Amino acid sequence: MDFYSPEFFAFSLAVLALYFVVPVRLRWVVLLAASYSFYAAFKAAYLGILVFCTLAAYGGALAINRCEARQTRRLMLIAGLVCQLGILGIFKYVNFLDASLGQLLGWGGMAYSGVALTFIVPVGISFYVFQNVSYLVDVYRRDVPAERHPGIFAAYVAFFPKLLSGPIERASQFLPQLSEHSRFDAERFTNGLKLVCWGLFKKLVIAERLAAFVNVVYADPQAYSGVSLALACVFYSFQIYCDFSGYTDIAIGLGQMFGLRLTDNFNRPYSATSISDFWRRWHISLSSWLRDYLYIPLGGNRAGVLRHYLNYLVVFGLCGLWHGASWTFVAWGLLHGFYLVCGRITAKPRAALAAAVGLDRKPAPARCLKILITFILVTLAWIFFRAESLSQAFYILGHLFSGWENLFAAEALGPMLLLTKSRTDLVLAVLSLVFLGVVHALERHENMRRLFAGRPLWARFAFYYVLVAGILLLSPPNAANFIYFQF
Amino acid sequence: MKKYALKYCLFLLPFAAAIALELFVLPGDFFTFRAWETLVVKHTFGGLLKGPFYPNMTLVKTETGGDLKPSSACAEKKKDVLWQTDAYGYRKVPSPVRRYPVIVVGDSNAAGGGLSQEEMFSEVLEKRLGLGVYPLAPDSIKYIFKHGLLKETKPDVIILENIERGILTGNFTIRPGASFQEMSRAERLLWKIRLHPVVQRAAVTLDRALKANMLQFLRARINARPAAAAAHSSGNGCPILFLQGEKANRDVPDETRRAAVRKIRELSIFFTGQGIRFIFLPIPNKENIYSRELGTPRPVFLEKLIAELREAGVEVIDTQKAYEDITRREGRHLYHRDDTHWNAAGVETAAALVSEALRQKTPAAAPR
Structure with missing residues (x-):
């Protein structure tokens, strides 16, 4: 679904109508379902990666929040960051590093056949991984509390208008809005x-x-x-x-x-x-x-x-x-x-x-x-x-x-x-x-x-x-x- | 809120007026150049418009030029073409006939692109044979079992027409176990809904609105860029134009050809097994017949394919030889100069070959 296609706008209007019709406490369900179906429309397998990154950030932030000892919090943060950046690295940079290594070894006269993994980079991965990283660090720094509601957190990560190319939203700015009761405002x-x-x-x-x-x-x-x-x-x-x-x-x-x-x-x-x-x-x-x-x-x-x-x-x-x-x-x-x-x-x-x-x-x-x-x-x-x-x-x-x-x-x-x-x-x-x-x-x-x-x-x-x-x-x-x- | 609703209505009024003008005031072909564009279905609405064209339509359209360079000085002169479609959305005059002994399944050639109704292959063949011939085109062979009328009335003959380049990419597969049989009650009800004039009219109007021909017409005018010089042509003055040019006459690997033979043979076995005579009608690419003018070696793909199909027991019409002979010896054109499709003479030639084959009571070959 192209972002500028009539289908996308018909989809967005349908989601909007549903969003303002359902009770406020269920709005995250509408946003999450719409965002996940929008993302899966590109390639269903991408959704698995998005869900994994979301769960890892959600669980990681809760674990950091629960710990008091600075050392443990630090370890939790590192584990969370490794998880997020590891996923990004595997899907986006493995082949690049592999090809660069092959080129380097080739200049040195050494033969290197490479691993040549056939990944397709999931759309928007750089954006939502960076968003998750900022969230984990903010929770570690105690700038924001860890979000306890998994659905609201998932909607924050996956909100479909910004999912593919940002803006990279900070949790402190965007997360609270998902729990606010805003009525439809024509203006x-x-x-x-x-x-x-x-x-x-x-x-x-x-x-x-x-x-x-x-x-x-x-x-x-x-x-x-x-x-x-x-x-x-x-x-x-x-x-x-x-x-x-x-x-x-x-x-x-x-x-x-x-x-x-x-x-x-x-x-x-x-x-x-x-x-x-x-x-x-x-x-x-x-x-x-x-x-x-x-x-x-x-x-x-x-x-x-x-x-x-x-x-x-x-x-x-x-x-x-x-x-x-x-x-x-x-x-x-x-x-x-x-x-x-x-x-x-x-x-x-x-x-x-x-x-x-x-x-x-x-x-x-x-x-x-x-x-x-x-x-x-x-x-x-x-x-x-x-x-x-x-x-x-x-x-x-x-x-x-x-x-x-x-x-x-x-x-x-x-x-x-x-x-x-x-x-x-x-x-x-x-x-x-x-x-x-x-x-x-x-x-x-x-x-x-x-x-x-x-x-x-x-x-x-x-x-x-x-x-x-x-x-x-x-x-x-x-x-x-x-x-x-x-x- | 009311204030905004009023403003939205006011703002959208000119757009609504333009859409209403296009849909309800101007003729349906006002912004299109060919009858095909006017009548072709773009959105099926979940199968409501099942055929390739709008159902129950009669249109006389003045078409100028073919599909390769319609606005050039060499465009063939203006010609009125008649298009009539039946309730199923195929190019056939609506009739109470419930069974067609001959079905022609094929591409845009069989659908009569660039031709008037009476020049269509199915119509010419019908006249020659004195039998009902139905053009299931443009569609692939599996649609026989999805057509609301044909799926339950076993024909005597199925002719599969395919342009040479289409054979390489053609979808010749059908669902295992597919057979001509009566429809269930649910299917019958669904077809009753689809064929209801109100449903058809609503679906056609909605499709026309979404096709937005007025908008496309204006966009095409504003964004027009000079055509690429790569239009393959030959000859002096007004050239003969081609779709693919030299590329069409490249060598086709043996394995690709053998795969096509296997698939067509499987189809032949499937239909002859059901007591239906199956005839394969390949149409040479325009580039094939005019290879000399294009300056390329004469392609041999179709010649070999026909020989191998015959070897495999598939009944096949040798249009390659007939088309070459007529073009070379008699100097007659079998294709429009500025269009990819065959012309009325090309249709006549193929129809003569097919009717000749059908006059022989038993097929010349049986699948082995």
């Missing part, structure tokens, strides 16, 4: 529905339109000049943002329709003025998870300069690995870690340079410049994220600046930009990005909901008709699944 439902529409628009209209360009170039980068490669790289930056934040909007919107608040995952990330600012705005639930459960326990910035830099590299290297069992993702993560280290090292010289050229007295141009530089750095890193292999990524990086001399030759520009051979595609791609930019510019000052609240009905309807008509008319017939589903 909240409508606001959720609007967010779902906006998410669908971002995914189906913007991300999918841009994907047509990006896919053409990444399928055969050697066939394209630097201008086309650069266009594909910039388009990919917006594609992945619209794809992932579109999914998140749908998830959060659906949550709202149920009366459940999910964590915001994005805050206009391409308005970031530095890489650290970018990570405060991009995939917020993951970056805050990494900060709270990895970066700070590793010592953060309190353990000396070198250790601080090493912590950046470790955290972002693992962040890359979390995204996928491939060296391209590791390279992407390490590059972000490297950016942050460089950012720290060059902070003073950059400030001095800005003062020397007078930029420190012109906040608006300085801010624009920072946003532009951050966007370029992030876009360059996305090349590793999108590339099929490291060699492809290096090829694109190496050829990004070739062929620009033809930029102003009228007969050459067309083929360089019309990658899908369709002028309409390019016009719609650019228009949809302009539309996104306008919405984000408006959101900078005020939340869209509040912005629209005071407007006349026809103005609001006009905006919603644009959204719905865009979704219905501009979405491609065979949209690809969300990029983050693979993680």
Whole structure:
């Protein structure tokens, strides 16, 4: 069941109706049954892994909660973490490690046939395992009490709008909501529905339109000049943002329709003025998870300069690995870690340079410049994220600046930009990005909901008709699944 | 709450009006290019629409061009095609006939894609034989036992039509123990519900609403991209177009062919065992017959398959030889230039071969 398919929305509406009809004490049953059937629809065997991880986290947290001795609690926590991360490791990383070992031994002239396990990575495993890990650690730290109701806990882990790609919800934020008595609220439902529409628009209209360009170039980068490669790289930056934040909007919107608040995952990330600012705005639930459960326990910035830099590299290297069992993702993560280290090292010289050229007295141009530089750095890193292999990524990086001399030759520009051979595609791609930019510019000052609240009905309807008509008319017939589903 | 309900109604009004316009005001084929698209069933609603097409329909559609490049300058000229379907959703003029001596099971060729009703293989054969012929198409052979009429009336002859490329992927299996027998009371009731005009009309209306042809039409206009240059063609000026091109004429492994022979032979044994004459009617790929124009070696898969089926005692019509002879010696086209399917001449040729075979009282072969 595709997340943007009519079947999914019919399913969600049916679950919603049931959710508000049954007695409050039985709502978790509706959520759990719906979430498990949704997950089993992908592959029934996945459900077993989800149930195992849920039971292990539930039992582990109760055991930690019951123990008073610090040492025993610690042992319980370690056992729980080994269990969760072990499952993730087996299903996601065994083949990657095996292939890497084979490659390494091959370079050393040794033969290695490998184990070649034929696992299919269960969808969403990285998300629910990280959620369970945070829950176990929070219970260990006594930040949250262990949930005693297995059904409510299972519904927390498996709540279907967020099951496949997050947000990675903290127990302290989400668990109590499942026991609250919330009545159907038409305004909240409508606001959720609007967010779902906006998410669908971002995914189906913007991300999918841009994907047509990006896919053409990444399928055969050697066939394209630097201008086309650069266009594909910039388009990919917006594609992945619209794809992932579109999914998140749908998830959060659906949550709202149920009366459940999910964590915001994005805050206009391409308005970031530095890489650290970018990570405060991009995939917020993951970056805050990494900060709270990895970066700070590793010592953060309190353990000396070198250790601080090493912590950046470790955290972002693992962040890359979390995204996928491939060296391209590791390279992407390490590059972000490297950016942050460089950012720290060059902070003073950059400030001095800005003062020397007078930029420190012109906040608006300085801010624009920072946003532009951050966007370029992030876009360059996305090349590793999108590339099929490291060699492809290096090829694109190496050829990004070739062929620009033809930029102003009228007969050459067309083929360089019309990658899908369709002028309409390019016009719609650019228009949809302009539309996104306008919405984000408006959101900078005020939340869209509040912005629209005071407007006349026809103005609001006009905006919603644009959204719905865009979704219905501009979405491609065979949209690809969300990029983050693979993680 | 009331305020929101009113707003939702107001917001959805234009959408409801558009759907009503499409379903109840405009002709059913307003947003489609071919009769097939207009009538094909997309959602069966748990078996309510059991056949491949909407039941009890009569449609005359002006079709331009074939299914390979309908909007090209070389599209074959406009042609009015008649489509009539029976209560079961197959392309047959509704009639009170309760038993058809001949059943043609097959793919879109047997269903008459690109052809008018009177040009269909089953209709041409019916005229030649003077016997009732029912086109169970497009469907696989097992649907004989799921059809509300055919499942309990044993025919004299079953003709299994299959395009060459379909033989490689064809589903020739039927449930063990399947037989022609009277329906139970429950089955009869179920069919009574399915065939009820009100149920059929409601299911068709719902399917049309879900197919959303108006929306698909607009989407196709907005999202249209230039067709890939890979449309396989040959010749100058207006080319002959192909579905798979050179790929269709690649070598087929011996084991694949033998597996197809085994399956078709099993079917032949199954039906002849029940006293039904079984005839296999393979239709050569268009690429096969025009291999010279495509610049590929002449494929031998079908030739070998026919020989091996005959060797195994299966009654099979040698369309390969007949089609090659007519195309090469007489220079007549047996396929539409811009469509994957056979044309009226192709149908006539096959029907002549089959009726000739059927005139022989006893089959030329019996499964060994």
